[in-house]
Each structure stands twice: as structure tokens, then as C-alpha cells.
Amino acid sequence: MKVHLKTLGCRLNEAELETWAQAFQKSGHQITRQVEAAHLIVINSCAVTQDAARKSRQLIRRIHRDNPQAKLVVSGCYATLNQDEAAALLGVDLVVSNKDKDQLVEKALAELNMEVMPAMSTEPGEISLFTRGRQRAFVKVQDGCRYRCTFCIVTVARGDEVSRPVQAVIDEINALHKQGITEVILTGVHLGGYGSDLGNNLSDLIKAILSETAIPRLRLGSLEPWELPADFFTLFQNPRLMPHLHLPLQSGSDTVLRRMARRCKTEEFAAIVKQLRAQIPYFNITTDIIVGFPGETEEEWQDSYNFIKQTGFGHIHIFTYSSREGTKAATLPNPLTNEIKKQRSQQLHSLANEMKQAFCQHNLSNTFPVLWEGYSEVLEDGRQRVFGYTPNYLKVASVINNDESVENQTINTKLMTVEENYMVGEIS
Numbered sequence: 001m002k003v004h005l006k007t008l009g010c011r012l013n014e015a016e017l018e019t020w021a022q023a024f025q026k027s028g029h030q031i032t033r034q035v036e037a038a039h040l041i042v043i044n045s046c047a048v049t050q051d052a053a054r055k056s057r058q059l060i061r062r063i064h065r066d067n068p069q070a071k072l073v074v075s076g077c078y079a080t081l082n083q084d085e086a087a088a089l090l091g092v093d094l095v096v097s098n099k100d101k102d103q104l105v106e107k108a109l110a111e112l113n114m115e116v117m118p119a120m121s122t123e124p125g126e127i128s129l130f131t132r133g134r135q136r137a138f139v140k141v142q143d144g145c146r147y148r149c150t151f152c153i154v155t156v157a158r159g160d161e162v163s164r165p166v167q168a169v170i171d172e173i174n175a176l177h178k179q180g181i182t183e184v185i186l187t188g189v190h191l192g193g194y195g196s197d198l199g200n201n202l203s204d205l206i207k208a209i210l211s212e213t214a215i216p217r218l219r220l221g222s223l224e225p226w227e228l229p230a231d232f233f234t235l236f237q238n239p240r241l242m243p244h245l246h247l248p249l250q251s252g253s254d255t256v257l258r259r260m261a262r263r264c265k266t267e268e269f270a271a272i273v274k275q276l277r278a279q280i281p282y283f284n285i286t287t288d289i290i291v292g293f294p295g296e297t298e299e300e301w302q303d304s305y306n307f308i309k310q311t312g313f314g315h316i317h318i319f320t321y322s323s324r325e326g327t328k329a330a331t332l333p334n335p336l337t338n339e340i341k342k343q344r345s346q347q348l349h350s351l352a353n354e355m356k357q358a359f360c361q362h363n364l365s366n367t368f369p370v371l372w373e374g375y376s377e378v379l380e381d382g383r384q385r386v387f388g389y390t391p392n393y394l395k396v397a398s399v400i401n402n403d404e405s406v407e408n409q410t411i412n413t414k415l416m417t418v419e420e421n422y423m424v425g426e427i428s
Contacts, residue, residue: 001029001030001039001040002029002030002031002032002037002038002039002040003021003024003029003030003031003032003038003039003040003041003042004031004032004033004034004035004037004038004040004041004042004067004070005017005020005021005031005041005042005044006035006041006042006043006044006059006063007043007044007046007076008043008044008045008046008052008055008056008059008076009044009045009046009048009052009076009077010046010048010187010222011138011185011187011221011222012138012140012143012187012188012189012221013044013046013076014138014187015137015138015139015140015187016044016101016140017042017044018137018138019140020042020104020105023105024105027105027109035063035066035067035070036066036067038067038070039070039071040070040071040073040108040112041063041067041070041071041072041073042073042074042075042104042108043056043059043060043063043072043073043074043075043076044075044076045059045060045074045075045076045077045078045079045086046076046077046078047076047077047078047080047081047082047153047154047157048077048152048153048154049319049322049324050322050323050324050325051322052078053078053081053082056076056078056079057078057085057089060072060074060086060089060091060092061089061090061091063091064089064090064091064092068091071093071094071108071112072091072092072093072094073092073093073094073095073096073104073108073112074086074089074092074094074095074096075095075096075097075098075101075104076098077098077153077154077157077158079095079096079097080097080098080099080157080158081153081156081157081326083095083097093112094107094108094111094112096108098143098157098158098159099159135181135182135183135371135372135373135374135407135408136181136182136183136184136185136217136219136371137176137181137183137184137185138184138185138187138221139169139172139173139176139184139185139186139187140164140187140188141163141164141169141186141187141188141191141194141205142161142162142163142164142188142189142190142191142193142194143158143159143161143162143188143189144158144159144160144161144162144189144190145158145161145189145190145193146160146161146190146193146196147190147224147261147263148261148328149250149260149261149262150259150260150261150327150328150329150332151250151260151290151293151321151324151327151329152327153324153326153327154189155189156326156327158189161189161190161193161196161197162197163188163193163194163195163196163197163198165198166198166200166204166205166208169186169205169208169209170208170209170212170213173209173213173215174212174213174215176215177213177214177215180408181215182215182216182217182371182408182410183215183216183217183218183219183242183371184209184215184217184218184219185219185220185221186205186206186218186219186220186221187221187222188221190224191220191221191222191223191224192223192224192226192227192228193224193227201229202228202229202232203229203231203232203235204229206218206220206235206241207235210235210238210240210241215240216240216410217240217242217371217391217410218240218241218242219241219242219244219393220241220242220245220246221246222246222247222248222288223245223246223247224247224248224263224264225247225248225249225264225268225269225272226263226264226268227263228272233275233276233279234279236276236279236280236283237279237280239391242391242392242393243276243280243282243283243284243391243392244283244284244285244286244314244391244392244393245276245283245284245285245286246286246287246288247269247272247273247285247286247287248287248288249264249266249269249287249288249289249308249311250262250288250289250290251289251290251293251296251300251304252266252289252303252304252305252306252307252308252311253266253296253300253301253303253304253307254266254303255300256293256295256296256300256304259293259294259295259329259332260290260293260329261328266307269311270307270311273285273311282362282363282366282392283392284314284359284392284393284394285311285312285313285314286313286314286315286316286317286393287313287315287316287317288316288317288319289304289308289316289317289318289319289348290319290320290321291318291319291320291321291341291344291345291348292320292321292336292340292341292344292345293321293329293336294321294329294332294333294334294335294336295332295333295334295335296336301344305347305348305351308348308351309351309355312355312358312359313352313355313356313359314355314356314359314392314393314394315352315356316348316352316355318345318348318349318352320341320342320345321336321341323335357418359394360394360418360423361418363390363392363394363415363423364415364416364417364418364423365414365415365416366414366415367412367413367414367415367428368390368391368392368394368396368412368413368415369390369391369410369411369412369413370388370389370390370396370410370411370412370413370425370427371388371389371408371409371410372386372387372388372406372407372408372409372410372411373386373387373388373389373407374407374408375387378402379399382402383399383400383401383402384399384400384401384402384404385397385398385399386398386399386400386406386407387422388406388413388425390413390415394415394423395421395422395423396413396415396422396423396424396425397419397422397423397424397425398413398424398425398426398427400427406427411427411428412427412428413425413426413427413428414426414428
């Protein structure tokens with residue numbers, strides 16, 4: 001049986017797809033990239049915004065149109081929050097909520113009477129790494145969140161915090177490394193809360209991974225800037241833990257942060273950034289910002305803008321606030337007009353681009369070990385432009401001969417110039 005897997009949304013959704021891919025393979029089934037060739041299609045949906053929920057519905061309908069004969073399984077946050085609606089969509093054969101995601105493969109095979117063919121069973125190999133190529137893999141270590149930020153629907157959809165045992169994470173990383181994976185990214189809904197249900201913490205997990213695996217590169221996914229263990233910062237002294245963190249700030253105004261029910265004030269955020277940058281040269285901090293939160297005054301916006309500018313970020317994901325039914329923020333007074341939200345978003349996009357360019361310039365003339373990807377662009381002269389990432393997550397491009405390959409190799413590369421979407425590097 002051929003299985004096609006599709007996702008919308010966060011890195012955690014991607015990590016779950018990878019787990020399902022390997023489980024389907026172990027059951028004797030084949031993963032296919034072609035939706036038309038699949039006997040079974042699994043969609044991992046998203047509902048972080050109303051727009052994401054709409055896109056999830058559209059994707060389900062389109063997938064069914066593309067292959068009406070295939071059995072269709074829908075999971076993820078949209079399917080969890082709107083179970084009856086998802087089940088009623090044309091073509092949907094099974095809805096698996098987030099709390100049952102760990103049994104998705106077994107449920108799909110059993111409830112849809114999909115014949116298992118053990119003769120085809122193989123050890124999970126590179127084909128299961130269908131979403132990213134052979135260089136890196138996302139590893140889900142935690143799910144759920146005990147907090148309730150007023151704008152967030154995901155904590156409702158994902159439920160209580162559940163952490164994977166340390167040994168299970170280590171075993172998965174060692175298996176991925178044997179398959180040729182060079183870099184692993186740890187993901188979770190509330191990654192910083194890892195271990196709250198196991199009696200350990202994120203630092204303990206990272207130390208165990210660095211000690212009991214030989215994976216060359218370890219990255220952390222999005223991490224809330226609170227409850228970080230006391231010894232967390234010193235872990236970055238190990239060069240295998242990549243010097244980049246995505247710390248969602250959401251606003252640079254303390255009064256807005258209070259309305260969001262965020263647990264990190266700007267002063268505390270600034271202290272974290274200062275500590276990281278003092279310890280590791282060229283540490284890259286990226287973030288999320290919500291523009292136009294209900295009641296955001298001109299003064300609060302200016303405070304936020306100034307704090308963001310003063311902090312300096314390598315990259316910002318900018319979200320224009322949109323009301324999300326089921327969240328507390330949707331009931332807050334004084335919503336902003338679309339015109340004000342658009343104006344502030346444009347202002348912040350301009351600042352974000354300036355800061356990104358400044359961080360790239362700051363890194364110029366340095367030599368970093370770059371992990372090169374498989375993707376390349378063929379140039380008019382027959383050579384190819386290849387792409388890779390520095391430890392601090394700067395995208396680098398370099399031109400090599402058509403008969404050369406640097407895929408999945410980590411090679412020292414000097415950063416020479418800054419282009420709009422990447423840096424140009426000279427491979428040593």
C-alpha cells in the first residue's frame with residue numbers, strides 16, 4: 001500500500017509526519033510523494049489562526065479531488081477542535097484527534113481495513129525523510145502546554161503536557177544518525193516545559209543527547225522565554241548545540257504582554273538575550289511578534305517597536321492579529337482597525353529587514369562550518385548554486401561545478417557578501 005502524508009503548520013506537525021512515515025514503513029507500507037498514486041492519505045491539519053483552519057479545509061477538499069479513490073485520514077489541531085466538521089467533509093474516512101495521534105497508524109490500518117503486507121516491511125530509511133531531504137530531521141520530544149496565552153488556540157487543541165522519555169528520544173536520534181541525518185531539531189508545543197511530568201527538564205534531555213548520541217548538530221525549536229533551567233545557557237559551550245534560539249516575544253510592551261498572559265516581561269527577555277550574546281559570539285536570536293493586539297495603543301506600539309529595535313533580531317515572524325474564536329483575546333475590548341494593523345505591520349517589516357541585514361553584515365568575513373543541502377539551482381553557465389546553513393542559522397549560497405556535490409557535508413565556508421535572501425560563501 002502506498003501512503004501519502006501532508007501537513008500544514010508548525011515544525012511539531014512535521015515531526016509527527018516523520019514518526020508516522022517510519023511507522024507505516026515498519027508495517028510494510030510505502031511512502032509516496034505523489035498524491036495521485038496513494039491508497040491512503042494522511043493530513044496533519046493546523047488551526048493556529050482562522051486562516052490556518054480555512055486552509056486546512058481547503059487542503060482536505062483539494063486532496064480528495066486529486067485522488068477520490070484514496071482513503072483519507074485527518075488529524076491535527078483543526079481536526080481536534082472541529083471534529084464533527086472535519087468528519088463531515090467530503091472524502092474524509094477517519095478523524096484522529098491530537099490525544100490519539102500516537103495511535104494514528106494503528107487506527108488507520110485497523111479501522112480502514114488496510115491490508116498489511118509484511119513482505120514489504122523495511123527498516124526506516126531515507127525515503128521516510130520526505131519533507132526535508134537527508135540532512136536534518138525534526139524530533140518531537142513533548143506535546144501540550146499548561147499555559148493559556150490569551151491569543152493561543154493551540155494549547156486548547158493539544159491538551160496537557162506530555163514528555164517523551166529521555167531514552168526514547170536518544171534511541172530515535174541514534175536511528176536517524178545511522179540513516180545519515182546530520183542535524184536534529186527538538187520540537188514541542190512548550191519545549192521549555194519538557195520533563196515537567198517526568199521529574200527532569202530540558203537541560204537534562206540536552207545533556208543526555210550530547211552524551212549518548214554522536215549526532216553532529218543539535219538544534220532547539222521554538223522555545224518560550226521562561227522557566228529555562230539554571231544551567232541552560234552553559235550548554236551552548238558545546239559546539240554541537242547550535243547557537244540559535246527562536247524565542248517568541250510577541251510584543252515589546254509589558255502592558256500588552258500582560259493582556260496576552262505572557263510570562264516573560266521585556267526586562268527578563270533582554271536579560272536572556274544579553275546572557276546568550278555575552279557567552280557565544282554571533283548567537284542568533286529570532287522571534288515572533290503579534291502586531292495589532294486588541295487595545296494596543298499608539299504608546300504601547302511605540303514601546304514595542306523601540307524594544308524590538310533595541311534588542312535586534314536575526315529574523316522576525318510577523319503576525320497581524322486576527323480574532324480566533326475560542327480564545328480569551330477574542331473577547332477583549334477595543335479591537336484595532338485593519339488600517340492601523342496594516343500600517344504597524346509594514347513598519348515592523350521594514351525594521352525586521354534592516355535588523356536581518358545588520359546581523360548578516362555582523363557575520364561577514366567569518367568562517368563557519370556550513371551544512372550543505374541537496375537542493376541546488378542550475379546556472380546559465382552550467383554550474384550550480386548550492387545552499388546550506390551556518391551553526392547560527394544563516395542561509396548561505398555558493399557556486400560549484402556541475403560535477404561536484406557537497407550534499408550533507410559540513411564544510412568550512414567564509415562569508416563573503418550579503419544578498420537579499422542569503423549570504424554568499426566561499427567553500428574552503
